[in-house]
Amino acid sequence: MAKMGEEQVKVLSLWVSPFSMRVLIGLEEKGVRYEYQEENLDPKSELLLQMNPIHKTVPVLIHNGKPVNESLIILEYIDEAWPTSNPLMPSNPYDRAVVRFWADFLNKKFFEDAFYGILKTEGEALEEGKRYMLKYLGYLEGELSARRGKPYFGGEQFGYLDIAFIPYACWFHSFETFGKWKIPWESEFPRLQQWMKKCMQRESVKKILPDPLKVLEYATPFRKNFVTSE
Amino acid sequence: MAKMGKGEEQVKVLSLWVSPFGMRVLIGLEEKGVRYEYQEENLDPKSELLLQMNPIHKTVPVLIHNGKPVNESLIILEYIDEAWPTSNPLMPSNPYDRAVVRFWADFLNKKFFEDAFYGILKTEGEALEEGKRFMLKYLRYLEGELSARRGKPYFGGEQFGYLDIAFIPYACWFHSFETFGKWKIPWESEFPRLQQWMKKCMQRESVKKILPDPLKVLEYAIPFRKNFVTSE
Numbered sequence: 001m002a003k004m005g006e007e008q009v010k011v012l013s014l015w016v017s018p019f020s021m022r023v024l025i026g027l028e029e030k031g032v033r034y035e036y037q038e039e040n041l042d043p044k045s046e047l048l049l050q051m052n053p054i055h056k057t058v059p060v061l062i063h064n065g066k067p068v069n070e071s072l073i074i075l076e077y078i079d080e081a082w083p084t085s086n087p088l089m090p091s092n093p094y095d096r097a098v099v100r101f102w103a104d105f106l107n108k109k110f111f112e113d114a115f116y117g118i119l120k121t122e123g124e125a126l127e128e129g130k131r132y133m134l135k136y137l138g139y140l141e142g143e144l145s146a147r148r149g150k151p152y153f154g155g156e157q158f159g160y161l162d163i164a165f166i167p168y169a170c171w172f173h174s175f176e177t178f179g180k181w182k183i184p185w186e187s188e189f190p191r192l193q194q195w196m197k198k199c200m201q202r203e204s205v206k207k208i209l210p211d212p213l214k215v216l217e218y219a220t221p222f223r224k225n226f227v228t229s230e
Numbered sequence: 231m232a233k234m235g236k237g238e239e240q241v242k243v244l245s246l247w248v249s250p251f252g253m254r255v256l257i258g259l260e261e262k263g264v265r266y267e268y269q270e271e272n273l274d275p276k277s278e279l280l281l282q283m284n285p286i287h288k289t290v291p292v293l294i295h296n297g298k299p300v301n302e303s304l305i306i307l308e309y310i311d312e313a314w315p316t317s318n319p320l321m322p323s324n325p326y327d328r329a330v331v332r333f334w335a336d337f338l339n340k341k342f343f344e345d346a347f348y349g350i351l352k353t354e355g356e357a358l359e360e361g362k363r364f365m366l367k368y369l370r371y372l373e374g375e376l377s378a379r380r381g382k383p384y385f386g387g388e389q390f391g392y393l394d395i396a397f398i399p400y401a402c403w404f405h406s407f408e409t410f411g412k413w414k415i416p417w418e419s420e421f422p423r424l425q426q427w428m429k430k431c432m433q434r435e436s437v438k439k440i441l442p443d444p445l446k447v448l449e450y451a452i453p454f455r456k457n458f459v460t461s462e
Contacts (some may be wrong), residue, residue, distance in 0.1 A: 054337060054371065068329045070336055078323035093312035097300045104302055105286060139286065 009034040012048050012060040014041060016218045018167035019071035020059040021208050025163050026078045029086050029206035072103050075160055088159045099153065099161040104142060108165055110136050115168070118175045120226035121218065130179045137189050138222040140165065144191040151198050158202060166199045166209070173212035197215075242265040244280050244292040246273060248450045250347075250399035251303035252291040253440050257395050258310045260436035261318050304335050307392055320391045331385065331393040334375060338396055341370050347400070350407045351451060352458035362411050372397065376378050376423040383430050390434060398431045398441070405444035406451040 009027065013020035024229065027034050039048055039058050051060045051067035061068040068077045079088040090096050117129025144153060153161035173190050177180055185193040199205050212218050224230065241259065243266050245252030259266050271280055271290050281293045283299035293300040294310065299308045311320040322328050346368050349361025376385060385393035408414055417425040431437050456462070 054341075063326075066326060068326070069333055073329050073332045073336065076332070077325055077329040080328065083450065093309055094295075094300070097305050097309040100305045101301055102306070109238060109286075189258065 007033075008062075008064050008070070010037060010062040011035070012039050012045070012051065012058050012062070014039055014058050015210060016029075016215055018171065019168075021077070021167035022071045022163050023059045023061055023074045025166070025204045026075045026088060028207060029158070029163070029202075030078060030082045031085055031090065032082055033080070038198070056212075072100075072107065072164060087157070088154075088163065090154060090159065091188060095155075100160070102153070102161050103164040105136075105139075108167075110144070115171070118179050119208060119223055120223075122227045122229055126179060130181060133175065133179075133183070133189070135191060141189045141192050144195055151195065153195075158199065162199060163194075166196070166205055169196050169200065170209045170212045170215050171219075174216045177216055178219075178223060190230050214228045239265075240271060240294075240296050242294040243267070244269050244277070244294070245254055245290045246271055246285065246354070247442060247446055248310070249290060250403065253399035253402075254395050255291045255293055255305045255306045255310070256440045257398070258307045258320060260439060261320065261390070261395070262310060262314045262433075263317055264314055265311070269400045276334045278286050284307045304332075304339065304392075304396065307395060311392070312421060319384075322386060322391065322393065322408075327387075331391070332395050334372070334385070335396040337371075342400075347403070347407075350411050350453055354461055362413060365407065365411075365415070366420070369424060373421045375426050383427065385427075390431065394427075394431060398428070398437055400426050401432065402441045402447050403451075406448045409448055410451075410455060436445075 009032055011020070011023055011027070013024065015038060024034075024036070028075060037045075037047070041058070044056055048058065048060065049056060051062055052058075052069045055069060058076065059071055063077075063081065068074050073090060077102060078180070090099060109132075113132040117127060117132050117204045122127050139188060147155055150156055151166070152158050153165065172183060183189070200209070243252070243255055243263055245255065245268065247270060256266075256268070269277075273290070277287055280290065280292065281288060283294055284290075284301045285364075287299070287301060291303055291306065293306045294422060295309075299369070307320060314344050322331060332434070345364040346361060349364050351357060353361050379385070379387055381390055385397065405417060415421070415427065417427050432441070
């Protein structure tokens with residue numbers, strides 16, 4: 001195992017992927033030096049296929065040659081492999097279960113029903129995607145309000161669940177464009193709006209999140225693979 | 231919140247006896263020696279308690295610990311390990327090993343359950359054949375993962391743990407997969423390590439207690455399958 005000064009950390013990533021952003025923000029928060037490798041995914045690189053043969057997806061964290069896959073698993077790995085700085089997970093078992101539940105919710109429901117539910121659809125399916133988005137943002141607003149005035153999903157500390165969700169912040173402009181709507185932040189999700197502002201002040205988030213306009217530039221042709229009427 | 235005095239802990243599990251996800255939680259609690267109350271959930275209709283404790287997904291299993299719910303079987307397993315840390319660790323201690331078992335447990339939920347489990351249970355014809363192919367492909371991955379343990383008996387290495395618990399519930403379902411698929415899974419020729427592993431797991435008190443009889447599982451699965459496969 002390499003000595004601390006000889007650690008090699010590499011991330012295979014796609015700049016616009018919320019999953020990739022999670023990993024990079026996590027590493028930045030921990031102050032870990034890493035090498036970034038952009039993956040086109042078409043074709044997939046030899047290294048990606050070797051490091052993630054089962055899913056063939058990004059992000060992949062390669063730590064001293066050993067791969068870790070799946071963004072949420074990588075976040076917990078980052079927290080455990082670099083335990084002395086800036087804990088990402090709450091310490092209490094129940095709080096840990098709660099943030100894991102909501103991060104899993106983001107992957108299981110939010111990503112399919114709301115994110116892809118708007119990005120890849122039109123007509124009635126798009127309207128349904130928008131309804132899911134509002135419903136799920138409502139859940140998350142409620143979860144944040146349960147923190148009783150503390151600024152983050154992690155409570156006082158920016159952590160795992162904040163990192164899991166904040167990458168969507170640069171995608172909302174695209175969701176609003178494709179859905180031809182404005183998400184009612186001030187009237188319906190004021191805590192989420194505040195939370196996003198606060199997260200966007202963090203160095204890690206400022207560094208990693210791309211410009212929403214650039215995300216829209218990427219998303220527009222991507223959408224055309226699924227929505228032929230535009 | 232109830233006092234933490236061990237004598238006053240209340241642990242309740244809402245579950246469905248035939249659900250592999252439910253079995254994971256119960257095996258975890260048994261391994262830890264935690265006393266719990268079991269409540270069977272029909273799911274049709276869903277009980278008030280279930281809807282209150284898991285309003286987002288409305289699924290079982292749910293662990294209710296001193297009145298507070300924990301949902302999602304793998305999350306519950308890690309919670310069990312952390313809430314009762316002094317006995318029988320379920321997770322490896324090394325961060326990389328933890329990432330590996332989490333990856334494979336996530337694979338079971340994300341791929342195995344949809345493509346192989348439901349891929350056989352809910353299908354017929356060509357879709358069923360595809361489900362069988364996925365089953366073989368994924369069992370191969372798991373056989374490979376077990377062989378990477380270099381002779382150690384469990385996915386957890388020397389110790390029966392999180393990934394063993396995540397996978398062993400499927401053992402009582404293989405009879406149903408073979409019945410519906412009209413085939414025999416080639417354990418001895420293709421998955422000898424998995425076969426050995428299952429035998430070893432089935433010797434554990436927790437697994438013997440919690441896993442139902444495969445014949446009873448089949449009895450449950452047959453009418454369930456009829457909701458999806460009308461030609462049989």
